[in-house]
Amino acid sequence: MIVRDRPSAFRLFFITRGSIVPRIAPQILLAAILGGVVTFLHERAPEQFPVLTVVPFTLIGLAFAIFLGFRNNAAYDRYWEGRKLWGQLLIDTRSLARQCTMLIGPRMADGQPGEAAEAREVSGRMVYTAIGYAHALRHHLRGTKPDDDLAGYLPQGDMAAALARSNVPDGVLALLGRDLRLCLQRGWISDQLALAIDERLTSMAAVLAGCERIRNTPLPFAYTLLLHRTAYLYCFLLPFGLVDTIGAMTPLVVAIISYTFFGLDALGDEIEEPFGDLPNDLPLSAMSRTIEINLRQALGEKDVPPPLQPVDYCLM
Amino acid sequence: MIVRDRPSAFRLFFITRGSIVPRIAPQILLAAILGGVVTFLHERAPEQFPVLTVVPFTLIGLAFAIFLGFRNNAAYDRYWEGRKLWGQLLIDTRSLARQCTMLIGPRMADGQPGEAAEAREVSGRMVYTAIGYAHALRHHLRGTKPDDDLAGYLPQGDMAAALARSNVPDGVLALLGRDLRLCLQRGWISDQLALAIDERLTSMAAVLAGCERIRNTPLPFAYTLLLHRTAYLYCFLLPFGLVDTIGAMTPLVVAIISYTFFGLDALGDEIEEPFGDLPNDLPLSAMSRTIEINLRQALGEKDVPPPLQPVDYCLM
Amino acid sequence: MIVRDRPSAFRLFFITRGSIVPRIAPQILLAAILGGVVTFLHERAPEQFPVLTVVPFTLIGLAFAIFLGFRNNAAYDRYWEGRKLWGQLLIDTRSLARQCTMLIGPRMADGQPGEAAEAREVSGRMVYTAIGYAHALRHHLRGTKPDDDLAGYLPQGDMAAALARSNVPDGVLALLGRDLRLCLQRGWISDQLALAIDERLTSMAAVLAGCERIRNTPLPFAYTLLLHRTAYLYCFLLPFGLVDTIGAMTPLVVAIISYTFFGLDALGDEIEEPFGDLPNDLPLSAMSRTIEINLRQALGEKDVPPPLQPVDYCLM
Amino acid sequence: MIVRDRPSAFRLFFITRGSIVPRIAPQILLAAILGGVVTFLHERAPEQFPVLTVVPFTLIGLAFAIFLGFRNNAAYDRYWEGRKLWGQLLIDTRSLARQCTMLIGPRMADGQPGEAAEAREVSGRMVYTAIGYAHALRHHLRGTKPDDDLAGYLPQGDMAAALARSNVPDGVLALLGRDLRLCLQRGWISDQLALAIDERLTSMAAVLAGCERIRNTPLPFAYTLLLHRTAYLYCFLLPFGLVDTIGAMTPLVVAIISYTFFGLDALGDEIEEPFGDLPNDLPLSAMSRTIEINLRQALGEKDVPPPLQPVDYCLM
Amino acid sequence: MIVRDRPSAFRLFFITRGSIVPRIAPQILLAAILGGVVTFLHERAPEQFPVLTVVPFTLIGLAFAIFLGFRNNAAYDRYWEGRKLWGQLLIDTRSLARQCTMLIGPRMADGQPGEAAEAREVSGRMVYTAIGYAHALRHHLRGTKPDDDLAGYLPQGDMAAALARSNVPDGVLALLGRDLRLCLQRGWISDQLALAIDERLTSMAAVLAGCERIRNTPLPFAYTLLLHRTAYLYCFLLPFGLVDTIGAMTPLVVAIISYTFFGLDALGDEIEEPFGDLPNDLPLSAMSRTIEINLRQALGEKDVPPPLQPVDYCLM
Structure with missing residues (x-):
């Protein structure tokens, strides 16, 4: 995406960056x-x-x-719908982070020692997996290899499982489903509240299918x-x-x-097809970075990466 | 659907495949x-x-x-809405697969031996029935016989019941409803969680009615x-x-x-009317194949059929 | 609705049926x-x-x-929204049928003898009432008397109650509400599941209000x-x-x-105003017949009326 | 809103009522x-x-x-969205009436004598308050005083509370919220079912905000x-x-x-700005009268006011 | 936003305020x-x-x-979508206020002395935080410092936590999530009802992401x-x-x-980009003031600030 102010009338005719000429x-x-x-x-x-x-x-x-x-x-x-879908992903991941940290945990009465920490670990893992989902989706749409970006957010085994699927983001989503199932089985979340998180997963699946629709048709x-x-x-x-x-x-x-x-x-x-890496395409890298920052701050981390900056007026 | 890169200016005038000329x-x-x-x-x-x-x-x-x-x-x-409906079907079936494998199962405490396996069988059957639904919908819209494609995914009796209905996909959906009822009665799923799956079924019914609307009006x-x-x-x-x-x-x-x-x-x-088999129509066969692959991988199967490839630039 | 293939260039100029000439x-x-x-x-x-x-x-x-x-x-x-609303009615009635047959019934443990049959009767009555709703809506929109079509699907007393309302379809919907209340009181359905059926009723009310909006404004x-x-x-x-x-x-x-x-x-x-009976208006009769067929088959009936056929290329 | 059939070609040129000339x-x-x-x-x-x-x-x-x-x-x-919002209000109030009469009441087992009547009174009051909401919204949008119309449907004290708010319809909605809270506290409705009614209130708040958006921006x-x-x-x-x-x-x-x-x-x-009282504006008075009729009939009242009729082809 | 009646034909040519000339x-x-x-x-x-x-x-x-x-x-x-998003914020905050005051509170039976007051304090704090959210969003979109407006509505510590986030409104939302969690843990709200409030938070997150989309893309x-x-x-x-x-x-x-x-x-x-402070931009200040008034009245406060008035025909 080209990010620059409206140039003066004179300079207007000498811009080539981002121009179609x-x-x-x-x-x-x-x-x-x-x-x-x-x-x-x-x-x-x-x-x-x-x-x-x-x-x-x-x-x-x-x-x-x-x-x-x-x-x-x-x-x-199509361009604007692509942007909306990524905006929806931002909503879903932020809400997922809020819900995971807020709703998952042992019921006070019957919590065994250490169970609270264990639950916190699982909910933290879910938030990290959601960050991984954003990266996986970007790579899926741009046709690049997601390995490096996933490595920082998914445990080794999980990553292998996701990469084995022909549709990697769908595989990452399955990991979230598995963790949610775990929370249900351990009694860390009630059925009703689990549904709220499951709705997020369904919405994230809708983002994936929507982006695929735009890219493939x-x-x-x-x-x-x-x-x-x-x-x-x-x-x-x-x-x-x-x-x-x-x-x-x-x-x-x-x-x-x-x-x-x-x-x-x-x-x-x-x-x-707005998911490529031409100058006028959507800045998927910057948007997944935003998700990364927001979600890590939601977990209370202080040390987060800086937002991406445009290079030569172009944000990737 | 015609799949090819933008041809050069010169070759542009000699293409007939997919052209309206x-x-x-x-x-x-x-x-x-x-x-x-x-x-x-x-x-x-x-x-x-x-x-x-x-x-x-x-x-x-x-x-x-x-x-x-x-x-x-x-x-x-109409074309794009048709595509969106099939995208919705992709979302619904993927989510149904995630929810069936994640939410259905005996509550730990009171599970009898073998019940877990039985539940897994039912949830697996539901995922297979969802694959069958995609095939049934395609054949319903194209006016072809679904028998061969259904045979691989529906038990004999179920298939007969579905084919007896004047609206076959609606019949397949009824099978999913029946299995969900079974899970409820056996206590393998709580009322709340069953609702989440029932919403998927309603959404799949909406895809059916939406496609019928486009085809018939x-x-x-x-x-x-x-x-x-x-x-x-x-x-x-x-x-x-x-x-x-x-x-x-x-x-x-x-x-x-x-x-x-x-x-x-x-x-x-x-x-x-984008559901026919003219070159510019939607690639329903390729899309139902994608559903087939995604859902079988969600069940953990390794041996899945390959995605359909375009023949002479045309994806069916 | 006029149903015919695209005529040849020559015959094109001699068609009057459905033409505006x-x-x-x-x-x-x-x-x-x-x-x-x-x-x-x-x-x-x-x-x-x-x-x-x-x-x-x-x-x-x-x-x-x-x-x-x-x-x-x-x-x-307006035309297409009218069609969508009737498509929504199709979705709602089909889903209502699926949910009524699937979700209503005495909990296994405490069912008294005969109660299952009683519940089945009520759920069957609800499906029939939904068919009556489709007929009532059609007559409401076309300004004709619904009595004959309702008689086959509503009990005598129910029909009188519905006809006494100034808005007949709204009266039919109230009957569905009453039956749902009965199921709740008898314990044949849990609160959560009742909500899923109630959502259908709300959606059917939305179809009614949407059609009235198009007809009256x-x-x-x-x-x-x-x-x-x-x-x-x-x-x-x-x-x-x-x-x-x-x-x-x-x-x-x-x-x-x-x-x-x-x-x-x-x-x-x-x-x-697409709900009239001009040649280019929507085929409400054919659509309510489709609902009739689908819902009766969902109840397992074999002996259903045939779909309406176009007369002189015109489907009513 | 002007209500008249399409005039003949000749008379067409002599109509001034509703014309912009x-x-x-x-x-x-x-x-x-x-x-x-x-x-x-x-x-x-x-x-x-x-x-x-x-x-x-x-x-x-x-x-x-x-x-x-x-x-x-x-x-x-904007005109059509205004009309849709009032259509939505019709849906919401009708559904609210259906849900209040259907879902509110003491659980059979533990109901004390007289409690059923008390619950019925509260649910009836809620339906009346919903009628008051429609009137309040109309007066809010047209900038007129709602006192006369509210008096018939709200108890003295409630009315004073609503009128004290700078946004009267929002105040009426708060009354519905208070009654719903009462039902919850008395145990006349379960949490799940209360949510269904609360959704109606949220939807009615959306109608209010939507109409304000059109009027103020x-x-x-x-x-x-x-x-x-x-x-x-x-x-x-x-x-x-x-x-x-x-x-x-x-x-x-x-x-x-x-x-x-x-x-x-x-x-x-x-x-x-379609909420004024120019001839081509929306017939808010007629629509709130329709809500009045439908809701009172839903309570079983026989003696309802007649629908508003156009005066000089113009429906207010 | 320029607020003035349509000027006469003559004066029309001498207006410069709000004109693009x-x-x-x-x-x-x-x-x-x-x-x-x-x-x-x-x-x-x-x-x-x-x-x-x-x-x-x-x-x-x-x-x-x-x-x-x-x-x-x-x-x-984009302009109108921006306005709709703020309309949605109005709906969400009003509904949140209604739900917080209505649904949060100790269950009658097991309430300890003073617990009711404590719950009321938390629900009041949540309503105030929602007001803070509206202000934070406005400042976030206009690139100004929110400190002064937040100070009146957020406790010292909460405010510091929100301001530490790179996305301040998202930080304010996290405060609401924390309070909701508190209510859940104290048993002041059931899981089902908490979901209704959580839905509001998700919707408020959607408003934030939607506004960011319009501003940044x-x-x-x-x-x-x-x-x-x-x-x-x-x-x-x-x-x-x-x-x-x-x-x-x-x-x-x-x-x-x-x-x-x-x-x-x-x-x-x-x-x-309608969130700036040019004359034709959206009146974000006036709208957040409206939210302030509505929510404080919902808490029963009498002494609320007056609505913002246009200055030189321009509402900010």
Whole structure:
């Protein structure tokens, strides 16, 4: 995620970090060059030149606008839903930490010596496992190996069990389920209160499935195809429609229009799947770090890692 | 679902797999030929030729744009809601598996010998029945026979009972209800915890009813009719409106505009009911396989089937 | 609801069943005739004729497009929300049936002889009452008398009590509440489990209130008025704007544009209140029949009525 | 709320009740007169006359269309959300009535003589208090004094306590909380069942806060300002843009366009805050009367007030 | 938040408080001056002047309209979601107050002398902590120091503990969790009822995470960049497109169009992050004051602070 204040009007045109321009520069250039060639040929032989006029472009423009608008909204909805899911994870893990520290413990009357400490250990382990879940989810979505991040928060055996599953975060969730079962069996939590924690686990499972949905189900391919094709046809035929009216300005105008259309299109591509590590993607690393800090402080730890800072305006 | 990376600009125009072009080629061709005929006649007798100018098309274009945009959004919403429902099914079945293995079991004190094993058998059966539910739902939505897929996960008698219902997935759900009742009666689960599992069943019933809603209630027919008629009127009258201005380019421009308009319209048709087996439909088979894998791993099985792979870029 | 496959391009223009054309034919005809008169007068005295040019129509077109788009979306949202509410009713009644048969019954230890049968009778009565609720809701929304359909599912006295209420479905719901209370008092269900059933009742009450909201609160009248007026002004002034440019084609073009604009407007009227018995309304009869079948099968009945079939492509 | 059938095409133009025309007549008139003056001056000295052509209006038209569309949707969303909140209130009060009569009462075994009657009195008082809540909410939103309507449903002391609060409906809700507490302390309801009633209270608090949100937080003022200014600039400059093309028709066309643009704008103003007593606002009085009827019938009362009827097509 | 009635048409043009004009005056002026220069140069040497005609602007206009519409909706959604979250906080805190005073207390039978008072003290402290939460959240979102506002509602030690957390509101929430735990351990509340209060805490955590999401995750930077660039290109090139048609009117028209486009853009910037202290931002101070008043009245206090009043039409 790019984090920077709105630049001044002048500097606005010289920013490339986070801009979509580098990605679409070839297409814009190509369209502009084509515009130059068309202008040149039209100058030399205006009579035999096939002229389209601007009429077809206003007509296609309508369908194209519908497309772009729809694509844009769908892509941003996916981006924002991805962010909401991680926000939900933040809620769930914080609440889980509050509930584990608050609700788990031996009933006062029948607690044996040492049982309170044992219960505290289990509830602490659950909070650590929740931190591990956030890391596992990030790695799952980005396709990286979670081992290093899990090692600090999961016991050796638990980690091996989770990594053996084809879906690692689901395996980490199973560890939380196992610990909750343990608390129930030891009588450290009543059925009703256990349900409240179980609801958190279900909600964390919903976050996982929601993120997988966004990552694995792109917009129907036929949409993307139709949109890309229309964009190319539109921008590469445009010189033939404009040259008659604006003459030598054709290449400039074609470049500007291509910039907005290809730009919108490419932006859709970039944020449609917001869990990658492109500059405009969601800062999953920073968010899992936030979870790490909040949960360790909830356990009373003082010595927590600092929040991640943006590097070159970009927060990962 | 078509699974492939964004192709290069050049290859973009030669993809047919997943494209909507093959379906609408006849209409585009017809419109282009009509454009050719109109151009030819107009050349020969420009004075007597009825000319529409482009004006009516910009006016109808507005209503048409509203239509297409509305249709497009409604169709995609249905597609995406279908996907969300299957994502919900994934959540429900995973959580059901976690809850069944975690919450069902004899209370320690009064467990008779062998009762723990018996309880484990019932909870395992419930997880298997949940896998069967996913398969039954897929077959229910695609109108195919579920027998083969159910056979591996439901006991003979249960399967017969489910297949006797006019709504098979609802019958499978009744089996889960019956097992839950058994656990309650045997005292293997408390009322409170049983409720958590019952909520999963209600949520799975909601997935069923939601999918049925999408499959059985298309957009009101009058909309589709009005939209199709406007599309045909628009594209087939277009040559009369363009020939005066752009002359010989008419057939090409008519073909391009028909492509975008008929394309958007046909895409709406294709994804409006996303449970079929067209290339752009949802990969129900792959998703039920994922449920199969996750749930069997949750039971501790090592020997699970592999995930489905796309064939010719198409995941079923 | 019209149920039919997409017709071929040719047959498309000859369908009237479910089409909006019959309803708006007078207005289209009127606009076309006016177009003819204007063309005729313009031919005879072009100089003195007040000419509007197309400019005002593109300007009004914008506001009009906003209107139509907004109206269209709002109307369809109401239609689709109506459908969702009935889908929710399906979920609730199915789940109620599952829960009643599963959760209600004497606790094993202290059951007196015959009590199990008595409990089964009550739970069966509750399922039947739920079927009655679906019928009562349908009649409530369509303004018809529910007596015949209720008679088969409610005992005489219960039916009289429900019919005495000014809101019959609310009265039927009260019967379910009474039976649930009975189960609680007899100890056939624990408080916790009773809550799960009570949630179903609350959800069924929400379906009722949601349907009443859609039926009783139309779009603000001022909107409809402004939209209708703009549509009439637009279409009846259009000949004056077009006659200058397209001459003799004016009546045809006016007819086509009127068709799309009046068509969109009339469609909005038709589906804005989706519980009526117009061809494009929701098939409430078929949906209550589905509930009837599913619930009776859930009780183990074999002899259930068949699903409703469309008559002349129209499902009621 | 205006309640009337769709009028015929002819009568459509003579309805003023519920129409937005009376409110915007001055602006339309002003724009038309300005149009007349401009036409007159242009006739006399066409050369020195500053002519804008229609071009700027199509360009501003775009931004203006975005504005109007956005404003329109936001205003209607607020209207419809207001209606949903009152629908939710209907659900909550009906369910509260069902739950109070169903769930509150002494456990059979240990009930003392007279306790059942006492419990029935308390639960009846709670239903009456819920009716009072609906009235209190209506008066709270409309800024009127609730005393008369509360007097019939709340005991003297309770009423005084509620009126002492700066937020009266919140005070009425506190009375329900107090009664529920009483039931808990007397043992007339178990903790679990009390929770179901408490959920209703929380939901009723949500209705209150939701309505307050709509009433107290208008669209950001800068939006309204920008929109109004654009509307005035657009409509009052329009004659300068049209006079060149359509001459003497300018005043008529300016009037029609002003009608649609000012109309849409004023409609947004009217329904943005839907709790007032303008003709197009929500019928809060009728809805609280419905709650009154339904709840008193739920208590078994026969002698209930009749539903409110529209006066001059307008339901309050 | 600006609070004022709709001004008259005349005064409308002289309001600056809450208007977006002061912020965008430089850009408008610049565009207008550029328009003047272009007009001057065009007058002197019309032949050699590069003329763009209006065509490119109608084409870019489409993409630009999509952008602005999308940005506008996204920004307002964020604003409105922010408002909803604070509305939810109002619901949660009011319900928490109702539940704490209603549900917490020693069971009548086994209460020791003084225990009732002790329980009342704890429940009162919880309500005060909830007030502190609202203040802490406001300061957290606005980046100010919460010490003064917390001091009145939190005991010394609690306040220090909360302030030691990197996320202060989360720390305040932990205090509520601790008190709830205390009530559970002392037996002043049953497990079931404690869950209802715990749900409030989870919901308050969701408000916190939701507000953080809106504050920390702006629209993807590439969108803002593309939009700003298009706006500047559009408005600064516009004179070249208009000068040919409207001559001396160019600066005026450019100023008006720049006003609407830059205005919409700047408004988006302003309300996208609605928790600041700009005039159009949400009145967080007034809302936390409302919570303060409501909750203290719920505790029976008479002497509550007055609601905040707008200063110079602006409510903070």
